[in-house]
Amino acid sequence: MKRICIDMDEVLADTYAKFEDIYAERFGRRLQPEDYRGMKIYDLPGAADIRNAMYEPGFFRDLPVMEHAREVAEELYANYEVFITTAATEFKHSLIDKWEWLHEHLPFIHHHRIVLCGDKRIVHGDFMIDDKVRNLSGFNGTGLLFTASHNVNDEGYYRVNNWLEVRDYFRRERNDHQGLA
Numbered sequence: 001m002k003r004i005c006i007d008m009d010e011v012l013a014d015t016y017a018k019f020e021d022i023y024a025e026r027f028g029r030r031l032q033p034e035d036y037r038g039m040k041i042y043d044l045p046g047a048a049d050i051r052n053a054m055y056e057p058g059f060f061r062d063l064p065v066m067e068h069a070r071e072v073a074e075e076l077y078a079n080y081e082v083f084i085t086t087a088a089t090e091f092k093h094s095l096i097d098k099w100e101w102l103h104e105h106l107p108f109i110h111h112h113r114i115v116l117c118g119d120k121r122i123v124h125g126d127f128m129i130d131d132k133v134r135n136l137s138g139f140n141g142t143g144l145l146f147t148a149s150h151n152v153n154d155e156g157y158y159r160v161n162n163w164l165e166v167r168d169y170f171r172r173e174r175n176d177h178q179g180l181a
C-alpha cells in the first residue's frame with residue numbers, strides 16, 4: 001500500500017473558525033475570509049498575540065472538522081497506509097487535545113498511524129496533504145497543497161481546494177495504478 005501523510009490543522013481541522021471567534025471577542029468585529037486572504041489571522045495588524053491561544057489547554061480540542069474530511073479520510077484509510085502527521089510539540093496541550101480530537105472524529109485511525117511530531121522532515125511517504133509549503137518542500141514524495149487563506153498565492157504543488165478534490169485525486173490515482181497493473 002502507498003503511504004499518505006495527512007496534516008491536521010487547516011486540513012482535517014478548521015483552526016481559522018476558532019481564530020475568527022477569538023478575533024471577534026477581542027475586536028468586536030467578525031472577520032470575513034477576504035479580510036485575511038493571503039495571510040493568517042494573527043498576521044493582521046494588532047492581532048499577533050492571538051497566536052498565543054494555541055498554547056492554551058483545549059484550543060485544539062473542539063475545532064470543527066473540515067467538510068467531507070471524515071468520509072474521505074475513511075475511504076483513503078481503506079485503500080492506503082494513512083498516517084496523520086501533525087506538528088504538535090510546540091504546544092504541549094495540543095498533544096492531548098489532538099489525540100482526543102482524532103479519537104472523537106476519526107475513530108477508525110489506529111494509534112500506530114498517529115504521528116505527533118516537531119519537524120515534518122522526519123516523515124517519509126508517497127503523498128503528503130498539507131497546507132504549508134514548508135512541510136511539502138521537505139517531503140520525499142508527492143506533495144498536495146490543501147488550500148488555506150495563507151497559501152492562496154503559493155505555487156509549485158498540486159492544489160486541492162477541499163476534501164472532495166482530495167477524494168477525486170486519489171480515485172484517479174488508484175484507477176491509473178490499476179490500469180498499469
Ligand SMILES: [Mg+2]
Binds near residue numbers: 007008009010130132
Ligand atoms: Mg496545517
